[in-house]
Amino acid sequence: MKNFLIVANWKLNGNIKMISSFFETLKLNLSAYANKSTIVFAPSDVYLERVYQCINDMNIFLAAQNVDINLKGAFTGESSILMLKDIGVKYIIIGHSERRLFHQETNDFIAKKFLLVKKLKLIPILCVGETEKEKQNGQTKQVIKEQLSCIFQKLGNSAFRNTVIAYEPIWAIGTGFSAHPKDVQLIHEFIKNYIRKHDPSSINETIVQYGGSVNHSNAKEFLKQSDINGLLIGSASLNPQEFLKIIRIACHITGE
Ligand code: 13P
Numbered sequence: 001m002k003n004f005l006i007v008a009n010w011k012l013n014g015n016i017k018m019i020s021s022f023f024e025t026l027k028l029n030l031s032a033y034a035n036k037s038t039i040v041f042a043p044s045d046v047y048l049e050r051v052y053q054c055i056n057d058m059n060i061f062l063a064a065q066n067v068d069i070n071l072k073g074a075f076t077g078e079s080s081i082l083m084l085k086d087i088g089v090k091y092i093i094i095g096h097s098e099r100r101l102f103h104q105e106t107n108d109f110i111a112k113k114f115l116l117v118k119k120l121k122l123i124p125i126l127c128v129g130e131t132e133k134e135k136q137n138g139q140t141k142q143v144i145k146e147q148l149s150c151i152f153q154k155l156g157n158s159a160f161r162n163t164v165i166a167y168e169p170i171w172a173i174g175t176g177f178s179a180h181p182k183d184v185q186l187i188h189e190f191i192k193n194y195i196r197k198h199d200p201s202s203i204n205e206t207i208v209q210y211g212g213s214v215n216h217s218n219a220k221e222f223l224k225q226s227d228i229n230g231l232l233i234g235s236a237s238l239n240p241q242e243f244l245k246i247i248r249i250a251c252h253i254t255g256e
Contacts, residue, residue: 002229003254004229004230004253004254005037005038005040005209005229005230005231006038006039006040006230006233006246006247007125007166007209007230007231008233008238008243009211009232009233009237010042010044011098012044013044013238014043014047014238016050019043019051019054021240022240023055025241026058035059037251038061039059039060039061039247040060040062040091042062042064042065042091043065045064045065048064048084048088048089061090062087062088062091063089063093063125064089064092066094067116068081069112069113081117085120085121085122090122091123091124091125092125093124093127094110094113094124094126095107095114095127095128096127097127097173098173107147110150111150111151111153111155112154114151114163115154115155118155123162123163124164125209126151126164127168128143128148128165129143129144129167129212130169131171132171140169140187141187144167144187144191145194157199158202160199160202160206161202161206162205163205163206164206164208164230165207165209166210166232167184167191168232171212173211173213174234174235175213176213177213178212178213178214178218178222179210179212181221181224181225184210184222185225185228188208188227188228189227192206207229207230208229208230209231209232210231210232211231211233211234214233214246215246216236216245219245219249223249223253224253231246
């Protein structure tokens with residue numbers, strides 16, 4: 001039986017009122033589906049504790065959208081893994097394309113974060129994916145290989161045990177143009193084979209999810225692909241009814 005990992009990345013969205021009404025709706029509707037998929041919310045750091053209070057009695061987990069590479073000290077404006085762990089965070093999104101683009105995060109810098117997150121026993125969600133131009137030039141696999149190999153270099157062959165990789169083609173994020181599920185399946189297969197080559201026995205310990213304009217109309221086709229283990233959802237996760245529809249779809253497939 002498949003157990004999907006469904007992660008809601010709220011990015012720089014949400015407020016106290018929205019969070020209260022979102023989880024009221026979720027509480028009323030989620031119980032029938034709660035144990036069939038693993039559900040994770042990644043709000044802004046500002047609201048992590050508030051969301052934690054809302055999900056306390058539900059089978060839902062918390063993720064941070066980013067983290068600093070320092071654990072403590074004079075680093076104004078940052079959050080550390082220790083702090084995030086302290087307030088109940090279980091997953092940390094690393095290397096989202098918006099951080100690579102707007103904050104100039106490099107593969108090497110992201111690998112440092114990945115190493116630290118694992119060392120402190122949280123679960124990294126590593127985002128990988130190509131730009132539109134790289135896709136047009138047929139460089140998708142090469143780009144992903146570079147993004148992954150940097151992690152292997154820092155952590156060794158078993159780097160991806162008990163971790164999550166999110167394939168998010170940059171051209172599909174926030175555009176309404178998702179990748180084709182069959183193309184995503186091929187990329188996920190490539191990612192899993194690449195990991196298997198380094199660590200033949202670890203592949204079941206790595207979750208590979210897709211992100212990029214996922215909504216209730218396309219979720220089913222993605223989740224039906226054999227190597228898609230979950231979804232990383234941006235804008236569709238901000239609407240509780242829309243998000244619930246996606247959870248229902250995941251649970252129906254799990255039950256098939
Ligand atoms: P959208 O679902 O809004 O395209 O965002 C995807 C994403 O970036 C999730 O991390």
